[in-house]
Amino acid sequence: MNVKRPTPTLHDVATRSGVSTATVSRCLNFPDQVAERTRKKVMKAIDDLGYSPNFGAKVMAARRTNTIGAIIPTMENAVFARGLQAFQEELRDHGFTMLVASTSYRPDVEEEQVRALVARGADALLLIGHDRDPAVYEFLEAQGVPALVTWAFDAGSQRPSVGFDNKAAMHEMASEVIALGHRNLAFISAKTRMNDRATARYHGIKSAMTEAGLNPDDLLFAETTYSIEHGAEEFEKVMQAPVRPTAVFCGNDVLAVGALRRARELGIKVPQEVSILGFDDIELAQIAYPALTTVHVPHREMGRRAAMALVGLLKDGTPIKPVKLHAAPIFRDTLAAAAGS
C-alpha cells in the first residue's frame, strides 16, 4: 500500500463548495456556463484548498491502471461479442486489459457501471451509442476519464465515435426490399427510447419509404426487447394485421431468428410468403435456416479501430478522430420479390 499525501482533489473542491464535481469541472473549463455566484464559491474553494487542475491531471496520469472498461447492453446472443473480442485483442497488443460490464439495456444500470468502472480506476470507457443522460458525460469529464462511443456514428455529436451510420445502412436495405415490390412493411424493433441505434434504424426504413413514394406512416411498428422469443411473439402479431406485411424488418438478427422460427411453426413460407430481414450479421444469421438477409456490421474492424483510438489518446495524447465505417446489406435466403409483383 502506497502512502498518499493529502493532495486536494476535484472531489474535495466540490465538497467544500457544496456543488457536484461536474460543476467544478465546468467552472474550470466553461466558466460562461455557470452562474456567477456558483463560480465564485467554487473558485474560493479552489484557492482555499490550493487545488491545481494541472496537478490533478498529473495525478490522473500517474494513476494509470492500463484497464479500459467496456459497457455493453447485453452479453446474450453474442451481439457485441465479436467486436469486443477484436477490441480486446488490439488493446492487449498495447498492454491494456479490458473489463466488461453489461446493462441489460437499462440506463440506470449503465450509470451504476460507469461509476463502478471509474471507481475501479478504468483509464477510459467504451460506450455503445450516444443516447444517455448528459450527467454521465459530465461525471466522466469531471473524473478525467475519456469515453469513446461506438456502434453508432453521429457526425453532429460533440463526442467522437467510431461506428457506422445505422440509418443509412437500414435505408439501403429497405430501398432494396421496396425495389423488389414490397409495399406492406413491418418493423419489429428494440425499444427506441435511449437507444439511438434502434431509433436510427427505424428512421432508415421510413426515409426509404418516403423516397420510394410510399407513406411512411403505413409502416407497421412494434417495439419489444431483444430476444428470440420476443421476435417470435411480435412476428405472430404483425402477421395478424388487417393488411398482412410481405416484408418484416427486425431490429437485429436475434429478433429475426425468432421471427423465422415462428414462421416455420405457423407454416408461413420464407421468403415466398414473407421476407424477413435482420441487422448485425452475427453468427446466428448464417446458422439460421434459411440463412438470413441482414445488414453486415463490420464488428471486428470497429472493435479494432475503437481500441486504436483509445490507445492513441492514452499513450500519445492523440485526440480521437471520428471514424465512420461502412455497414451494408448482405443478401442471403430470406428476401425475395413480393408475391404478385
Place this chain on the structure above:
Amino acid sequence: MNVKRPTPTLHDVATRSGVSTATVSRCLNFPDQVAERTRKKVMKAIDDLGYSPNFGAKVMAARRTNTIGAIIPTMENAVFARGLQAFQEELRDHGFTMLVASTSYRPDVEEEQVRALVARGADALLLIGHDRDPAVYEFLEAQGVPALVTWAFDAGSQRPSVGFDNKAAMHEMASEVIALGHRNLAFISAKTRMNDRATARYHGIKSAMTEAGLNPDDLLFAETTYSIEHGAEEFEKVMQAPVRPTAVFCGNDVLAVGALRRARELGIKVPQEVSILGFDDIELAQIAYPALTTVHVPHREMGRRAAMALVGLLKDGTPIKPVKLHAAPIFRDTLAAAAGS
C-alpha cells in the same frame, strides 16, 4: 481521496523478507509447509514492521468495493452469456456490480486478468473450471480475494465449486447414443490441456464405451478451438476416416453447429447418415436446423447459485458449500438409430 496511514501490508512483509506474498500467507496459515529458514525471515519482517494479519483482514473488509469479477474463456457465441446474466442479476439484487474479463481460453491471459481484477479491487472472483497454475490460487489467497469455480464440479477438489459433472453428463448422452446401435464414434473436442470441462467430457464418452463393451481406444478424437468454422473443418476430416463414424460428439454446441453446416454442404444427411451431438444447450442449439441433440446445462440456475454463494460469503461470512447441479441430455432432431442397426 482519503489519507491513508502507512499501515504495513502483506506486500510490505513480502518485500522486506524477500519472498512472495503467497509465501507470507503460507507462513501465517500453514507454517508447516514452509522451510524453517524462510519462516524465520518472514516472522522477523512481521515483527519489524508491526504487521498484524488481523488488522490486514479488517483493512480488507473496509476496502470492500462491491465489485465481483468474472473471468470467462470467451464472450463469443454466448457460451457463458446466459449463466453470467443470471449471475449478474442475482449480484445486483444484493448491491454488487459484475465486471467480466475474457481469456480466449489462454491461461496466460487469465493470469493477467486475475491480477488486473484484484488490482482494481474486486471483492471476489468467479472462475470457469478448476484447471490452472496453483500460483493463481496462491496469489488470490495471499490477497485475501475468494474465488469460486463454476461450470465444473469436482467433489475431490479442495476448492468449492458450483457446477455440474461434465463427465457424468457426457457419459449419460454417450450411453443413449450407443444404445441406438452406434459403434463408430468420433469426438471433436476443444483442446483438453488446462480445460477440465473438455477433459471430463472426453472421459465421459470413453467410460460409456467401456461400460457398453466397446473399446474406448476406438474413439476417433480431434482437438481444435471452439468456433463454428473449426467444427466444420474437423467434421469433414473425421468423416474421411477409414471407418466412417455414425455418431459425432462435439465438445460444445458451437462446434456441433459447424459440423451440421458442413454436413449440409457435403450432402451428408443428419441424422439418417450421421448423428451429431452438442454440449451446453445454448440458443444456437435450437436455432440450428435440424435442432441439435445436446447436453442441457442449467445456465441460469448455475449463475444464480454461484452469485448466492459469493454474496453469502462476502456479506455474512458463510463458507461456500459445493453445489452440484444436474446436466442431462436433451433430445432433439440430430440423433437417430445407427443405419443398419
